[in-house]
Amino acid sequence: MTEAFNEHFGALRDHLPGQNLSWLTALRQRGLDRFAKNGLPTPRMEAWKYTSLRPIEKVDFAAEGVPRACISIDRAPSLLPEATESHRLVFVDGHFRSDLSRLGELPEGARITTLGEQMVDDPDWLHGHLDHLEAPLVQPMLALNTAMMMNGFVLRLARGTVLPHPIEVIHLGGAGDAPLAYHPRNLVVLEEGSQATLIEHCSHLGEQPYLSNSMTEISVADGATLRHYKLQADALNAFHLATVKAEVGRDATYDSFCMTTGARLSRNEVSVRLSGQGADCHLNGAYLVRGEQHCDNTTVVDHLVPNTTCREVFKGVVDDKARAVFQGKLKVHRDAQHTNGHQLSKVLLLSDRAEINAKPELEIYADDVVCSHGATAGDLDHDALFYLRARGIPEAAARSMLIEAFLGESVDQIAAEGLCPALMASIGHWLAGSRGDY
Amino acid sequence: MAATVETVEQVRGIEKYKYGFVTDIETETAPKGLSEDIVRFISAKKNEPEWLLEWRLKAYRHWLTMPEPEWAKVQFPPIDYQDSYYYSAPKSPEDRPKSLDEVDPKLLETYEKLGIPLTEQKMLAGVAVDAVFDSVSVATTFKKNLEEVGVIFCSISEAVQNHPELVKKYLGSVVPYGDNKHACLNSAVFTDGSFVYIPKGVRCPMELSTYFRINAENTGQFERTLIIADEGSYVSYLEGCTAPMRDENQLHAAVVELITLDDAEIKYSTVQNWYPGDENGNGGIYNFVTKRGACRGRNSKISWTQVETGSAITWKYPSCILQGDNSVGEFYSIAITNNHQQADTGTKMIHLGKNTRSRIIAKGISAGQSDSTYRGLVRISAKAEGARNFTQCDSLLIGDRCGAHTVPYIESKNRNAILEHEATTSRISEDQLFYCRQRGISEEDAVALVVNGFCREVMQQLPMEFAVEAQKLVGISLEGSVG
Numbered sequence: 017m018t019e020a021f022n023e024h025f026g027a028l029r030d031h032l033p034g035q036n037l038s039w040l041t042a043l044r045q046r047g048l049d050r051f052a053k054n055g056l057p058t059p060r061m062e063a064w065k066y067t068s069l070r071p072i073e074k075v076d077f078a079a080e081g082v083p084r085a086c087i088s089i090d091r092a093p094s095l096l097p098e099a100t101e102s103h104r105l106v107f108v109d110g111h112f113r114s115d116l117s118r119l120g121e122l123p124e125g126a127r128i129t130t131l132g133e134q135m136v137d138d139p140d141w142l143h144g145h146l147d148h149l150e151a152p153l154v155q156p157m158l159a160l161n162t163a164m165m166m167n168g169f170v171l172r173l174a175r176g177t178v179l180p181h182p183i184e185v186i187h188l189g190g191a192g193d194a195p196l197a198y199h200p201r202n203l204v205v206l207e208e209g210s211q212a213t214l215i216e217h218c219s220h221l222g223e224q225p226y227l228s229n230s231m232t233e234i235s236v237a238d239g240a241t242l243r244h245y246k247l248q249a250d251a252l253n254a255f256h257l258a259t260v261k262a263e264v265g266r267d268a269t270y271d272s273f274c275m276t277t278g279a280r281l282s283r284n285e286v287s288v289r290l291s292g293q294g295a296d297c298h299l300n301g302a303y304l305v306r307g308e309q310h311c312d313n314t315t316v317v318d319h320l321v322p323n324t325t326c327r328e329v330f331k332g333v334v335d336d337k338a339r340a341v342f343q344g345k346l347k348v349h350r351d352a353q354h355t356n357g358h359q360l361s362k363v364l365l366l367s368d369r370a371e372i373n374a375k376p377e378l379e380i381y382a383d384d385v386v387c388s389h390g391a392t393a394g395d396l397d398h399d400a401l402f403y404l405r406a407r408g409i410p411e412a413a414a415r416s417m418l419i420e421a422f423l424g425e426s427v428d429q430i431a432a433e434g435l436c437p438a439l440m441a442s443i444g445h446w447l448a449g450s451r452g453d454y
Numbered sequence: 455m456a457a458t459v460e461t462v463e464q465v466r467g468i469e470k471y472k473y474g475f476v477t478d479i480e481t482e483t484a485p486k487g488l489s490e491d492i493v494r495f496i497s498a499k500k501n502e503p504e505w506l507l508e509w510r511l512k513a514y515r516h517w518l519t520m521p522e523p524e525w526a527k528v529q530f531p532p533i534d535y536q537d538s539y540y541y542s543a544p545k546s547p548e549d550r551p552k553s554l555d556e557v558d559p560k561l562l563e564t565y566e567k568l569g570i571p572l573t574e575q576k577m578l579a580g581v582a583v584d585a586v587f588d589s590v591s592v593a594t595t596f597k598k599n600l601e602e603v604g605v606i607f608c609s610i611s612e613a614v615q616n617h618p619e620l621v622k623k624y625l626g627s628v629v630p631y632g633d634n635k636h637a638c639l640n641s642a643v644f645t646d647g648s649f650v651y652i653p654k655g656v657r658c659p660m661e662l663s664t665y666f667r668i669n670a671e672n673t674g675q676f677e678r679t680l681i682i683a684d685e686g687s688y689v690s691y692l693e694g695c696t697a698p699m700r701d702e703n704q705l706h707a708a709v710v711e712l713i714t715l716d717d718a719e720i721k722y723s724t725v726q727n728w729y730p731g732d733e734n735g736n737g738g739i740y741n742f743v744t745k746r747g748a749c750r751g752r753n754s755k756i757s758w759t760q761v762e763t764g765s766a767i768t769w770k771y772p773s774c775i776l777q778g779d780n781s782v783g784e785f786y787s788i789a790i791t792n793n794h795q796q797a798d799t800g801t802k803m804i805h806l807g808k809n810t811r812s813r814i815i816a817k818g819i820s821a822g823q824s825d826s827t828y829r830g831l832v833r834i835s836a837k838a839e840g841a842r843n844f845t846q847c848d849s850l851l852i853g854d855r856c857g858a859h860t861v862p863y864i865e866s867k868n869r870n871a872i873l874e875h876e877a878t879t880s881r882i883s884e885d886q887l888f889y890c891r892q893r894g895i896s897e898e899d900a901v902a903l904v905v906n907g908f909c910r911e912v913m914q915q916l917p918m919e920f921a922v923e924a925q926k927l928v929g930i931s932l933e934g935s936v937g
Contacts, residue, residue: 062525350854350855351854353854363866365866365868365869365871366869367869368836368868368869368870369836369867370867370869371865371866371867372864372865372866373863373864373865373866374862374863374864374865374875375861375862375863375864376860376862376864376875376877377859377860377861377862378849378858378859378860378861378877378879379857379859380849380851380857380858380859380879381856381857382851382854383851383852383853383854383856383881384854384881385851385879385880385881386878386879386880387878387879387880388876388877388878388879389860389875389876389877390874390875390876390877391862391864391873391874391875391876392872392873392874392875393864393866393871393872393873394866394869394870394871394872394873395869395870395872
């Protein structure tokens with residue numbers, strides 16, 4: 017497979033954006049070298065202990081330099097209610113579709129573009145921000161993304177800019193007539209005191225399997241706030257590998273929520289560096305998987321300076337033969353006193369063949385801290401179920417109610433207007449699709 | 455005349471117990487380094503049967519191919535295996551300190567604090583003692599009592615001679631020789647350790663302890679302990695002692711295997727206080743131990759309790775394989791590290807049988823510039839219907855140069871299993887310290903008091919004999935960590 021990606025690189029070389037920028041070419045080459053050295057991750061690597069990428073190797077993915085003939089859709093599958101004002105970007109098979117996007121009016125100091133445009137408009141700025149965040153883990157997929165990076169979105173907010181409406185980025189896959197692999201690279205830079213809400217929705221159009229290996233770099237400067245919510249509802253034959261690296265400055269907030277219902281195999285890897293005093297991070301998620309799905313949530317939070325806080329809650333429901341993985345690492349560096357870090361992983365196993373592997377990890381080098389983590393796994397509470405059944409509620413409905421309530425608790429944390437109902441609806445949709453006879 | 459011969463025999467018998475092997479070995483020491491010849495030499499010295507030699511050699515050959523385990527959060531220079539002795543005769547009385555005056559005063563000070571009687575102090579410090587020694591007669595009485603109920607308690611070397619069928623059946627059945635590099639080395643060169651067999655339906659009338667086994671003062675560098683509790687039996691086994699142990703061998707790789715059959719229970723308690731090195735992290739023991747118990751029978755139980763305060767590096771994961779239905783595994787641990795000590799310890803609970811239960815309580819205390827890691831695995835297999843696990847790991851930090859880490863692995867393949875894990879990390883509470891100080895308790899005593907309260911849940915699991923001394927030990931281990 018490593019070979020195949022090398023071939024992709026060879027084939028795409030002339031089509032990748034930013035050909036004229038020598039620093040970018042060098043950056044791509046470094047990524048390619050790093051990837052070639054490590055190859056695809058294997059379960060022998062500690063960070064990939066529970067997730068094997070073998071299924072990917074069984075599909076013969078192609079790479080595509082230029083977008084195929086336009087597929088037209090009536091309406092982009094937005095998560096927000098019709099009337100909500102938002103800035104919308106749509107990507108189909110990794111390529112930006114301006115015809116489906118609707119940027120709307122932006123306040124002064126705000127810029128939403130694509131990586132390709134940014135390479136033309138302001139390459140120097142890009143040079144100063146791309147690939148500048150440190151990675152705590154060995155990340156071969158990130159190296160591959162760096163080598164092959166394609167058009168993603170770029171969000172820039174100047175000092176003090178507040179975006180009143182959310183930005184919605186919709187990724188649609190599977191539209192082509194052959195299995196495709198693509199590597200979107202996104203960049204979010206919020207300068208001092210700015211605020212934005214970013215909503216990502218991953219969905220699918222056609223029948224073809226696809227592999228999306230995305231990378232999002234986020235920097236939230238002093239006093240800025242980014243709310244970043246994502247629903248990954250990719251096709252059940254798709255592969256979704258997403259890496260997010262965020263750096264959070266003094267008194268800044270990064271609020272993240274990721275819900276997973278789609279993809280044959282998915283990995284959502286988020287690493288956050290809290291590098292300014294008073295930095296705050298919420299890292300939440302929910303997942304519902306069934307069939308033979310494999311869902312991996314891996315997070316690393318680095319508390320680098322004193323007085324930072326982090327709250328992390330991941331809740332999941334695993335049915336059939338699906339497997340879920342939660343790896344959460346909370347690292348308090350030397351001298352990062354007064355850190356407040358809490359992490360929780362809760363999982364419901366609904367079938368006899370469902371599986372959960374959890375590794376909540378604390379690594380602490382400062383003494384004046386309050387850190388905790390918790391992890392639970394098990395079936396629905398039999399007492400609660402009995403309570404509902406005793407009141408004449410059929411078992412299937414009672415189970416659905418309990419699951420909805422279980423996940424609803426974490427969805428309620430989301431601060432974006434209009435998004436919660438859409439997420440609850442997708443939970444309801446998932447529950448309706450289950451066999452109901454557990 | 456006949457009586458004289460008998461006396462001579464008896465005296466010889468005592469001598470033999472004292473050192474664990476026949477006296478004429480004293481003159482021989484195997485050369486430095488490790489090779490097949492050394493393995494053969496050890497086996498020959500122990501007069502071992504052919505199958506055991508073969509097993510040792512298999513282990514040795516496998517060991518050569520194994521990489522060093524590097525996943526633990528400990529750092530140390532690579533070990534030069536060729537620079538150690540793997541078989542040395544016990545020290546002859548002439549080499550030992552002649553009296554307590556020749557012993558390191560610091561060591562004596564600690565004995566004093568622990569309240570150890572003078573004769574025991576001498577034994578622990580390795581002072582040459584008279585042929586007639588209190589504990590010898592005590593131990594002989596113990597042995598007699600045990601024999602009456604049919605309990606076999608002897609050194610593993612003796613067991614190989616006297617009960618080869620039991621040893622052959624169970625040795626390596628819980629920790630196979632290829633399990634990990636350190637266990638593999640132990641399998642090749644183990645020289646001593648205990649063997650316990652509790653027959654069906656017997657409740658061992660006393661707590662067994664290496665301390666009371668006569669050759670205890672010569673516990674080896676590569677100990678191998680095997681405890682088998684037959685159906686319906688019970689035994690409580692104590693390993694180590696609270697007194698600090700000096701040893702010039704830096705590398706210790708012990709293996710402990712426990713087996714419980716139907717309705718049997720083993721309670722295994724350890725207090726480990728090997729030399730931790732000096733304040734600057736020079737010297738100290740590398741304690742690489744593989745401990746594992748198999749609950750083979752229905753309703754069987756294995757309980758591990760450990761207080762780890764010594765060693766420069768501790769690498770130890772007492773585990774339970776819960777094979778029998780309704781079997782129970784427990785792990786209670788206190789790990790205290792100070793100065794430059796490193797401890798990477800925890801447990802594995804492998805649930806295979808139905809309705810198996812496990813409970814993990816781990817308390818880590820780090821002070822000075824030390825690092826302490828809890829590393830544990832709870833695995834529920836698909837067949838472990840109704841399995842239950844509860845895990846609690848708490849870490850306490852004293853000072854801002856130390857580290858405390860928690861690395862749990864939780865794997866469940868059964869929806870009817872319930873797993874709970876929680877961990878917290880915090881510093882020693884200023885308020886609590888202030889409260890104690892206000893009442894005239896010195897700062898060091900106050901820290902000891904608070905830490906003892908923090909570990910109470912585990913302390914309660916220790917047998918009485920250990921508990922009192924262990925409490926004092928907590929205070930002593932943390933000396934110099936405040937102020």
